[in-house]
Amino acid sequence: KQEVTQIPAALSVPEGENLVLNCSFTDSAIYNLQWFRQDPGKGLTSLLLIQSSQREQTSGRLNASLDKSSGRSTLYIAASQPGDSATYLCAVRPGYGGSQGNLIFGKGTKLSVKP
């Protein structure tokens, strides 16, 4: 059974700092991995989608890497800003079994960027 773990559960950093969020998954048989941002009480905003054949994806100040064989992904945020404060979720799309929409989510990392 696929399980996704995110470390740390919470992180507080001063503005301007570079930071790394970690995501690990137990089964390397995945189609892709997606990073989302969730503001309190709100829906999910997709940040980056990495296919199983890719090593990394970049969007602005965000860079996500994927090491499928070791079951790990990292989300790197450069020059953090108070507006980056949110919960960051990673989710894998299993390569087999389950319903098509059944993304497996981690519990998220709650990020707070202090001015």
Next chain:
Amino acid sequence: SAVISQKPSRDICQRGTSLTIQCQVDSQVTMMFWYRQQPGQSLTLIATANQGSEATYESGFVIDKFPISRPNLTFSTLTVSNMSPEDSSIYLCSVPTGYGTDYGYTFGSGTRLTVV
């Protein structure tokens, strides 16, 4: 990617009542998905809404409690029936975006439900 409009954004409901959540997509999609996020937990898939056929429910979720409507390829509703405080959660709809096997998912803005 698709844009999803989800309503209502939040509601406070009395126990024993029902709430219907709507999702409208700006393009036609074959499948729509409904998720629940209980406080402090990760998202869990409730069901897949199929156009023209009954929804497919995940283990632990039943049609009597979470009836789903999918009248066309751009719209779906999820009803939370006979609510109890344990149903207090964020409910989200989602659609696949992309091509072939390399698709990701887009989510609606969520419905924050509090049952009192």
